Amino acid sequence: MKRFIITANWKLNGNNFLINNFIQNIKNYLSKNIITNTIIFAPPIPYINNIKDQIKNKHFFLGAQNVDTNLFGAFTGEISINMLQDINVQYVIIGHSERRLFHNESNEYIAKKFQIIKSKNMIPILCIGENIQEKSSKKSEIVCQKQLDVILKLSDENIFKNSIIAYEPVWAIGTGKTADIQYICKMHQFIKKYITENSNVHTNEIIIQYGGSVNLSNIQNFLNIDEINGVLLGNSSLNYNQFIKIIEIVNQTYNK
Ligand code: PGA
Numbered sequence: 001m002k003r004f005i006i007t008a009n010w011k012l013n014g015n016n017f018l019i020n021n022f023i024q025n026i027k028n029y030l031s032k033n034i035i036t037n038t039i040i041f042a043p044p045i046p047y048i049n050n051i052k053d054q055i056k057n058k059h060f061f062l063g064a065q066n067v068d069t070n071l072f073g074a075f076t077g078e079i080s081i082n083m084l085q086d087i088n089v090q091y092v093i094i095g096h097s098e099r100r101l102f103h104n105e106s107n108e109y110i111a112k113k114f115q116i117i118k119s120k121n122m123i124p125i126l127c128i129g130e131n132i133q134e135k136s137s138k139k140s141e142i143v144c145q146k147q148l149d150v151i152l153k154l155s156d157e158n159i160f161k162n163s164i165i166a167y168e169p170v171w172a173i174g175t176g177k178t179a180d181i182q183y184i185c186k187m188h189q190f191i192k193k194y195i196t197e198n199s200n201v202h203t204n205e206i207i208i209q210y211g212g213s214v215n216l217s218n219i220q221n222f223l224n225i226d227e228i229n230g231v232l233l234g235n236s237s238l239n240y241n242q243f244i245k246i247i248e249i250v251n252q253t254y255n256k
Helices: 016-032 045-054 079-088 097-102 107-119 132-135 140-156 181-198 240-254
Strands: 005-009 040-041 061-065 091-094 123-130 165-166 207-211 230-233
Touching: 005 091, 005 165, 005 207, 005 240, 016 045, 040 091, 045 061, 061 123, 079 107, 091 107, 107 140, 107 165, 123 140, 132 140, 132 230, 140 181, 165 181
Parallel strands: 005 040, 005 230, 040 061, 061 091, 091 123, 123 165, 165 207, 207 230
Antiparallel strands: none
Protein backbone atom coordinates (compact mmCIF):
# COMPACT_ATOMS: atom_id res chain seq x y z
CA MET A 1 0.00 0.00 0.00
CA LYS A 2 1.33 3.40 -0.92
CA ARG A 3 1.53 6.16 1.60
CA PHE A 4 -0.01 9.44 0.46
CA ILE A 5 0.41 12.51 2.63
CA ILE A 6 -2.16 15.29 2.75
CA THR A 7 -1.02 18.49 4.41
CA ALA A 8 -3.54 21.19 5.25
CA ASN A 9 -2.08 24.66 5.60
CA TRP A 10 -4.65 27.04 7.07
CA LYS A 11 -2.33 30.05 6.79
CA LEU A 12 -3.74 33.16 8.53
CA ASN A 13 -7.32 31.91 8.57
CA GLY A 14 -9.80 30.66 11.13
CA ASN A 15 -11.30 31.48 14.50
CA ASN A 16 -12.67 29.45 17.42
CA PHE A 17 -16.01 28.94 15.76
CA LEU A 18 -14.56 27.66 12.47
CA ILE A 19 -11.96 25.50 14.17
CA ASN A 20 -14.55 23.88 16.46
CA ASN A 21 -16.81 23.19 13.54
CA PHE A 22 -13.92 21.73 11.60
CA ILE A 23 -12.85 19.54 14.55
CA GLN A 24 -16.36 18.18 15.08
CA ASN A 25 -16.72 17.22 11.45
CA ILE A 26 -13.28 15.66 11.12
CA LYS A 27 -13.76 13.77 14.40
CA ASN A 28 -17.05 12.49 13.17
CA TYR A 29 -15.54 11.35 9.90
CA LEU A 30 -12.55 9.68 11.56
CA SER A 31 -14.76 7.85 14.04
CA LYS A 32 -16.69 6.16 11.22
CA ASN A 33 -13.98 5.66 8.62
CA ILE A 34 -10.63 3.98 8.62
CA ILE A 35 -8.01 6.12 7.00
CA THR A 36 -4.61 4.78 6.07
CA ASN A 37 -2.98 7.82 4.55
CA THR A 38 -1.29 10.53 6.58
CA ILE A 39 -3.04 13.80 7.33
CA ILE A 40 -1.00 16.71 8.63
CA PHE A 41 -3.03 19.62 9.86
CA ALA A 42 -1.28 22.99 10.21
CA PRO A 43 -3.66 25.54 11.73
CA PRO A 44 -2.59 28.87 13.21
CA ILE A 45 -0.71 28.06 16.45
CA PRO A 46 -3.34 29.37 18.93
CA TYR A 47 -5.70 26.54 17.88
CA ILE A 48 -3.25 23.65 18.04
CA ASN A 49 -3.96 22.54 21.61
CA ASN A 50 -7.68 22.41 21.01
CA ILE A 51 -7.17 20.16 18.00
CA LYS A 52 -4.60 18.01 19.78
CA ASP A 53 -6.99 17.42 22.68
CA GLN A 54 -9.91 16.51 20.49
CA ILE A 55 -8.64 14.60 17.48
CA LYS A 56 -6.87 11.40 18.36
CA ASN A 57 -6.10 9.23 15.38
CA LYS A 58 -2.82 7.56 14.52
CA HIS A 59 -2.91 8.94 10.98
CA PHE A 60 -3.67 12.52 11.98
CA PHE A 61 -0.73 14.78 12.90
CA LEU A 62 -0.22 18.39 13.85
CA GLY A 63 1.92 20.76 11.86
CA ALA A 64 3.17 24.30 12.38
CA GLN A 65 3.42 26.88 9.63
CA ASN A 66 6.75 28.29 10.77
CA VAL A 67 9.48 28.13 13.42
CA ASP A 68 12.18 30.51 14.58
CA THR A 69 15.87 29.70 14.31
CA ASN A 70 16.48 30.73 17.94
CA LEU A 71 15.73 28.40 20.82
CA PHE A 72 14.82 31.03 23.44
CA GLY A 73 15.46 34.61 24.45
CA ALA A 74 14.55 38.13 23.46
CA PHE A 75 12.88 37.43 20.11
CA THR A 76 9.45 38.99 20.40
CA GLY A 77 6.73 37.27 18.45
CA GLU A 78 8.66 34.13 17.60
CA ILE A 79 7.97 30.48 18.37
CA SER A 80 10.80 28.03 19.00
CA ILE A 81 11.17 24.42 17.98
CA ASN A 82 11.14 23.40 21.67
CA MET A 83 7.76 25.07 22.10
CA LEU A 84 6.41 23.25 19.06
CA GLN A 85 7.72 19.97 20.38
CA ASP A 86 6.15 20.75 23.75
CA ILE A 87 2.70 21.01 22.19
CA ASN A 88 3.12 17.80 20.15
CA VAL A 89 3.75 19.32 16.77
CA GLN A 90 5.63 16.82 14.61
CA TYR A 91 5.78 18.56 11.25
CA VAL A 92 6.87 22.11 10.43
CA ILE A 93 6.27 23.88 7.13
CA ILE A 94 9.22 26.04 6.13
CA GLY A 95 10.23 27.95 3.02
CA HIS A 96 6.67 28.65 1.94
CA SER A 97 6.73 31.18 -0.88
CA GLU A 98 4.59 33.54 1.19
CA ARG A 99 7.30 33.61 3.86
CA ARG A 100 10.05 33.89 1.28
CA LEU A 101 8.21 36.84 -0.30
CA PHE A 102 6.55 38.72 2.57
CA HIS A 103 9.18 38.02 5.22
CA ASN A 104 12.25 38.08 2.99
CA GLU A 105 13.32 34.62 4.08
CA SER A 106 16.46 33.55 2.24
CA ASN A 107 17.53 30.04 1.28
CA GLU A 108 20.23 30.21 3.98
CA TYR A 109 17.77 31.21 6.70
CA ILE A 110 15.37 28.45 5.65
CA ALA A 111 18.24 25.94 5.70
CA LYS A 112 18.89 26.88 9.36
CA LYS A 113 15.26 26.20 10.16
CA PHE A 114 15.52 22.87 8.38
CA GLN A 115 18.51 21.88 10.53
CA ILE A 116 16.85 22.94 13.76
CA ILE A 117 13.75 20.90 12.98
CA LYS A 118 15.85 17.85 12.12
CA SER A 119 17.94 18.26 15.28
CA LYS A 120 14.76 17.62 17.29
CA ASN A 121 13.80 14.59 15.18
CA MET A 122 10.83 16.46 13.86
CA ILE A 123 9.87 16.54 10.19
CA PRO A 124 10.35 19.61 8.01
CA ILE A 125 8.00 20.19 5.10
CA LEU A 126 10.27 22.22 2.86
CA CYS A 127 8.43 24.23 0.22
CA ILE A 128 10.33 24.99 -2.95
CA GLY A 129 9.30 26.19 -6.37
CA GLU A 130 9.73 28.80 -9.04
CA ASN A 131 7.72 31.95 -9.76
CA ILE A 132 6.16 32.75 -13.12
CA GLN A 133 9.11 34.78 -14.46
CA GLU A 134 11.48 31.99 -13.54
CA LYS A 135 9.22 29.46 -15.23
CA SER A 136 8.95 31.60 -18.38
CA SER A 137 12.71 31.91 -18.57
CA LYS A 138 13.08 28.14 -18.10
CA LYS A 139 14.80 28.50 -14.74
CA SER A 140 12.47 26.25 -12.72
CA GLU A 141 15.05 23.53 -12.16
CA ILE A 142 17.88 25.87 -11.27
CA VAL A 143 15.66 27.71 -8.77
CA CYS A 144 14.73 24.45 -7.03
CA GLN A 145 18.33 23.33 -7.17
CA LYS A 146 19.48 26.51 -5.37
CA GLN A 147 16.75 26.09 -2.77
CA LEU A 148 18.02 22.55 -2.09
CA ASP A 149 21.73 23.29 -2.37
CA VAL A 150 22.04 25.35 0.80
CA ILE A 151 20.48 22.54 2.78
CA LEU A 152 22.65 19.89 1.15
CA LYS A 153 25.78 21.96 1.86
CA LEU A 154 24.96 22.85 5.45
CA SER A 155 24.02 19.41 6.55
CA ASP A 156 25.11 15.80 6.59
CA GLU A 157 24.34 13.51 3.70
CA ASN A 158 21.29 11.94 5.34
CA ILE A 159 19.55 15.27 5.80
CA PHE A 160 16.67 14.55 3.44
CA LYS A 161 15.75 11.31 5.20
CA ASN A 162 12.54 11.71 7.20
CA SER A 163 11.78 14.98 5.50
CA ILE A 164 9.09 16.14 3.14
CA ILE A 165 9.54 18.41 0.18
CA ALA A 166 6.56 20.30 -1.14
CA TYR A 167 7.06 21.34 -4.72
CA GLU A 168 4.85 24.39 -5.06
CA PRO A 169 5.21 26.50 -8.18
CA VAL A 170 4.48 29.98 -6.86
CA TRP A 171 2.27 30.79 -9.86
CA ALA A 172 -0.04 27.91 -8.94
CA ILE A 173 -0.61 28.89 -5.30
CA GLY A 174 -4.05 30.35 -4.66
CA THR A 175 -4.55 31.10 -8.35
CA GLY A 176 -6.76 28.21 -9.42
CA LYS A 177 -4.12 27.24 -12.00
CA THR A 178 -2.49 23.93 -11.19
CA ALA A 179 0.62 22.87 -12.99
CA ASP A 180 0.01 20.10 -15.48
CA ILE A 181 0.85 16.59 -14.39
CA GLN A 182 3.68 16.04 -16.85
CA TYR A 183 5.33 19.24 -15.70
CA ILE A 184 4.93 18.27 -12.04
CA CYS A 185 6.35 14.78 -12.67
CA LYS A 186 9.30 16.23 -14.52
CA MET A 187 10.03 18.62 -11.64
CA HIS A 188 9.58 15.90 -9.00
CA GLN A 189 11.90 13.60 -10.94
CA PHE A 190 14.46 16.36 -11.18
CA ILE A 191 14.27 17.07 -7.43
CA LYS A 192 14.59 13.38 -6.53
CA LYS A 193 17.49 12.88 -8.89
CA TYR A 194 19.28 15.96 -7.62
CA ILE A 195 18.97 14.89 -3.99
CA THR A 196 20.05 11.31 -4.64
CA GLU A 197 23.05 12.47 -6.63
CA ASN A 198 24.12 14.87 -3.92
CA SER A 199 23.43 12.94 -0.75
CA ASN A 200 23.10 9.52 0.72
CA VAL A 201 19.36 9.30 0.36
CA HIS A 202 17.72 6.71 -1.85
CA THR A 203 14.99 7.80 -4.31
CA ASN A 204 12.38 5.76 -2.45
CA GLU A 205 13.11 7.66 0.75
CA ILE A 206 12.34 11.05 -0.77
CA ILE A 207 8.81 12.28 -0.24
CA ILE A 208 7.55 15.04 -2.52
CA GLN A 209 4.14 16.60 -2.25
CA TYR A 210 2.68 18.85 -4.89
CA GLY A 211 1.00 22.09 -3.81
CA GLY A 212 -0.82 24.81 -5.71
CA SER A 213 -4.59 25.03 -6.28
CA VAL A 214 -5.32 21.39 -5.51
CA ASN A 215 -9.02 20.97 -4.85
CA LEU A 216 -11.91 18.56 -4.93
CA SER A 217 -12.35 18.73 -8.67
CA ASN A 218 -8.72 18.04 -9.55
CA ILE A 219 -7.43 15.85 -6.67
CA GLN A 220 -7.90 12.67 -8.69
CA ASN A 221 -5.28 13.89 -11.18
CA PHE A 222 -2.57 13.74 -8.54
CA LEU A 223 -3.26 10.22 -7.33
CA ASN A 224 -1.65 6.93 -8.33
CA ILE A 225 1.36 8.69 -9.78
CA ASP A 226 4.70 7.37 -8.55
CA GLU A 227 6.36 10.79 -8.53
CA ILE A 228 3.67 12.44 -6.38
CA ASN A 229 3.70 11.34 -2.75
CA GLY A 230 1.12 13.73 -1.44
CA VAL A 231 -0.50 17.13 -1.73
CA LEU A 232 -0.28 20.36 0.21
CA LEU A 233 -3.65 22.08 0.40
CA GLY A 234 -4.29 25.74 1.15
CA ASN A 235 -7.76 27.04 0.26
CA SER A 236 -9.39 23.65 -0.16
CA SER A 237 -8.47 22.63 3.39
CA LEU A 238 -10.46 25.50 4.90
CA ASN A 239 -13.81 24.00 4.05
CA TYR A 240 -14.37 20.80 6.01
CA ASN A 241 -16.79 19.37 3.44
CA GLN A 242 -14.28 19.76 0.68
CA PHE A 243 -11.39 18.61 2.85
CA ILE A 244 -13.20 15.46 4.01
CA LYS A 245 -14.20 14.60 0.46
CA ILE A 246 -10.58 14.96 -0.63
CA ILE A 247 -9.50 12.62 2.19
CA GLU A 248 -12.19 10.18 1.11
CA ILE A 249 -11.08 10.15 -2.54
CA VAL A 250 -7.46 9.65 -1.54
CA ASN A 251 -8.45 6.88 0.83
CA GLN A 252 -10.54 5.07 -1.75
CA THR A 253 -7.81 5.32 -4.35
CA TYR A 254 -5.06 3.97 -2.14
CA ASN A 255 -7.10 1.26 -0.47
CA LYS A 256 -8.27 -0.45 -3.62
P1 PGA B 1 -3.60 26.75 -2.40
O1 PGA B 1 -2.34 26.96 -1.44
O2 PGA B 1 -4.00 25.30 -2.28
O3 PGA B 1 -4.63 27.68 -1.87
O4 PGA B 1 -3.14 27.06 -3.77
C1 PGA B 1 -1.31 26.02 -1.42
C2 PGA B 1 -0.19 26.51 -0.55
O5 PGA B 1 -0.01 27.70 -0.34
O6 PGA B 1 0.58 25.71 -0.04
